[in-house]
Amino acid sequence: MSTVxxxxxxxxxxxxxxxxxxxxxxxxxPFYLLLRGSLMDARGLTSxxxxxxPSTAHFENFTALFDDPALSMGxxxxxxxxxxxxxxxxxxxxxxxAGYAFARIPVRGRGILLALVVGTLMIPGSVTFVPTFVVVGxxxxxxxxxxxxxxxxxxxxxxxxxxxxxxxxxxxxxxxGRIDGLGWFGLYRRIALPNSGAMLASLxxxxxIDSWNSFLWPLVIGQDPSAWTAQIAxxxxxxxxxxxxxxxxxxxxxxxxxxxxxxxxxxxxxxxGIATSGLKG
Amino acid sequence: MVAATGVRxxxxxSARFAFALLTAPMLIGLGVFKYVAIGWSxxxxxxxxxxxxxxxHWVGLDNxxxxxxxxxxxxxxxxxLLFTAFIVPVTFAAxxxxxxxxxxxxxxxAALRTAFLVPxxxxxxxxxxxWKMSLFNGLPAGIANTVTGWFGADPVPWLQTTSPPxxxxxxxxxxLWLQVGFYMVLFLAGLQGIPKELHEAAALDGxxxxxxxxxxxxxxxxxxxxxxxxxLFISAFQAFDEFYNLFNSGLSGTGSAPVQTPLGYxxxxxxxxxxxxxxxxxxxxxxxxxxxxTLIQGRFTGFGRxxx
Numbered sequence: 001m002s003t004v005x006x007x008x009x010x011x012x013x014x015x016x017x018x019x020x021x022x023x024x025x026x027x028x029x030p031f032y033l034l035l036r037g038s039l040m041d042a043r044g045l046t047s048x049x050x051x052x053x054p055s056t057a058h059f060e061n062f063t064a065l066f067d068d069p070a071l072s073m074g075x076x077x078x079x080x081x082x083x084x085x086x087x088x089x090x091x092x093x094x095x096x097x098a099g100y101a102f103a104r105i106p107v108r109g110r111g112i113l114l115a116l117v118v119g120t121l122m123i124p125g126s127v128t129f130v131p132t133f134v135v136v137g138x139x140x141x142x143x144x145x146x147x148x149x150x151x152x153x154x155x156x157x158x159x160x161x162x163x164x165x166x167x168x169x170x171x172x173x174x175x176x177g178r179i180d181g182l183g184w185f186g187l188y189r190r191i192a193l194p195n196s197g198a199m200l201a202s203l204x205x206x207x208x209i210d211s212w213n214s215f216l217w218p219l220v221i222g223q224d225p226s227a228w229t230a231q232i233a234x235x236x237x238x239x240x241x242x243x244x245x246x247x248x249x250x251x252x253x254x255x256x257x258x259x260x261x262x263x264x265x266x267x268x269x270x271x272x273g274i275a276t277s278g279l280k281g
Numbered sequence: 282m283v284a285a286t287g288v289r290x291x292x293x294x295s296a297r298f299a300f301a302l303l304t305a306p307m308l309i310g311l312g313v314f315k316y317v318a319i320g321w322s323x324x325x326x327x328x329x330x331x332x333x334x335x336x337x338h339w340v341g342l343d344n345x346x347x348x349x350x351x352x353x354x355x356x357x358x359x360x361x362l363l364f365t366a367f368i369v370p371v372t373f374a375a376x377x378x379x380x381x382x383x384x385x386x387x388x389x390x391a392a393l394r395t396a397f398l399v400p401x402x403x404x405x406x407x408x409x410x411x412w413k414m415s416l417f418n419g420l421p422a423g424i425a426n427t428v429t430g431w432f433g434a435d436p437v438p439w440l441q442t443t444s445p446p447x448x449x450x451x452x453x454x455x456x457l458w459l460q461v462g463f464y465m466v467l468f469l470a471g472l473q474g475i476p477k478e479l480h481e482a483a484a485l486d487g488x489x490x491x492x493x494x495x496x497x498x499x500x501x502x503x504x505x506x507x508x509x510x511x512x513l514f515i516s517a518f519q520a521f522d523e524f525y526n527l528f529n530s531g532l533s534g535t536g537s538a539p540v541q542t543p544l545g546y547x548x549x550x551x552x553x554x555x556x557x558x559x560x561x562x563x564x565x566x567x568x569x570x571x572x573x574x575t576l577i578q579g580r581f582t583g584f585g586r587x588x589x
Contacts, residue, residue, distance in 0.1 A: 016386075019382070023379070024396045027458070030408070030411045030458065033415040033424070046420065048420060048421050048422050049422060094307050094310070095307065098306075098308070100303060101303035102304070105299055105300045105303070106296065110300070113308060116311070116316075117308070117311060120311050120316075123315070123319070123568050124518065124568070124571055126519045126521065127567050127571065128318060128564060128568075129544075129551075130547060130560040130563070130564045131318035131321065131322035131561065132314055132318050133551065134318060134334045135313060135314060135317055137334060150310075153310060183295050183299060184295065184299030184300070184303075185299040185303065188303060209402060213405070215406055215521075215522045216522065216544065216548070219525075219548075220548070220551075220552060231406045234407065235406045235526055238410050238413070238526055239526065252411070255406075256402075256403055259403075260403070263399065264395070264399070271394070271398070274466045274470075275469070275470035276470070
């Protein structure tokens with residue numbers, strides 16, 4: 001009796017182990033295919049015979065990416081890095097400041113202003129690319145990095161999340177600062193902000209990912225190669241008439257690897273952020 | 282509105298000054314990039330604004346009439362509904378299934394979660410490349426063709442096959458791979474919020490497996506489920522990246538895309554034909570469409586109801 005039950009339990013457990021193993025393999029296969037593709041030559045990639053791994057690794061696929069001046073992959077990566085490095089901390093800081101004011105500072109008209117902020121949430125972000133293009137274009141932002149960056153700095157959703165966070169922020173901590181003579185701005189800067197580390201980290205990391213991976217807006221506003229981001233460069237490469245397959249895979253590796261590394265490092269915060277707020281884009 | 286605070290100084294000039302200082306950048310930014318943009322675009326949508334962003338030549342509702350009588354636009358709305366009808370339930374079920382699986386694993390749970398979550402760091406552009414050139418290429422040695430070959434099927438060009446619409450498999454699996462880990466984390470957080478005693482009590486009553494899931498787990502995940510559904514809907518309606526990158530020309534591209542999303546239509550209208558009047562009208566129609574569907578969906582799932 002107990003052996004039968006033990007056996008069925010063992011079967012169930014190994015069945016689950018098998019399923020987990022299979023799923024993990026399926027999920028990680030694209031990463032393997034990516035690396036494999038980036039190290040093969042064109043002939044190997046289009047061959048009708050499957051090879052698990054190239055016999056010689058073609059690292060020149062990567063050097064070719066940066067040697068070809070027409071491709072501007074180096075420039076595009078630098079643009080993307082600059083955009084993400086500016087967008088992530090700045091958008092998070094702006095949202096935290098506004099969120100604090102809306103949660104804590106009692107002034108007249110605060111409710112109406114908050115309603116104006118929340119009202120922008122009703123309209124899905126990417127749907128407004130035509131209006132945003134009209135405004136940014138009229139200010140001369142086409143083909144400039146600031147034109148790519150500016151609209152992404154103002155995230156109403158993050159304002160709401162920070163507001164909720166500061167509403168729950170224990171008042172006793174601020175009390176001490178109040179006694180020391182800090183005003184509202186001082187309370188925010190000296191006490192609330194330094195105590196928001198986890199929120200700043202999680203929302204900052206998500207903003208970094210969104211910024212690095214965004215496609216539609218940089219496509220709309222950065223038509224000139226000098227303003228291409230890494231995603232646009234990769235896409236141009238992908239949709240052109242003649243395709244250099246190994247270069248394409250190598251290009252994808254250099255756009256993915258920096259972000260995956262950052263993702264793995266910041267994963268704890270990202271999971272926390274996703275789990276507590278359920279947000280994206 | 283303000284949560285309990287002992288800190289309640291006079292709401293005097295210093296408070297107004299600090300409030301202005303802290304909120305001004307955000308309010309001005311949203312004012313310019315949302316409110317001014319939308320107002321301006323509304324004027325453009327009532328104008329003949331081809332090749333110009335100055336609303337000068339008034340045409341009333343002509344743009345809306347042209348748009349709604351354009352078969353390509355109506356088709357794009359239909360396509361996005363169809364796409365949503367595929368991707369939302371599939372992703373929902375897969376994310377819930379993965380969460381239940383990961384939740385029950387004791388050893389190596391973090392590593393497993395990472396394996397499912399790490400695709401969320403990959404862009405749609407890079408994933409499109411992988412799906413188009415590696416997984417679903419038309420080569421006999423391509424992964425998809427190899428697997429179907431085990432069952433005796435001949436190799437097929439997945440993206441170009443429109444009847445039956447095999448390209449849907451490419452679209453749906455791509456988005457599933459990118460998104461499912463993210464929603465799995467939401468469900469995992471929800472599962473952690475279910476008191477252990479509930480399951481234990483139900484188990485004592487003899488409930489197992491599916492009955493436990495239906496009787497306890499799913500009802501307790503109600504709020505999470507509603508949020509996940511809402512996010513899935515909104516992100517499906519905004520689909521653009523993978524459609525653009527899978528179907529726009531390229532080695533195994535089809536020349537003319539078998540499907541176009543509304544955002545793709547808008548992109549071609551505003552950026553390709555430089556018709557900002559029509560493009561603006563499209564943005565409003567699409568917004569109304571999304572808000573409408575979201576509200577209908579909200580009625581069904583009870584989103585916005587007081588959570589008890």
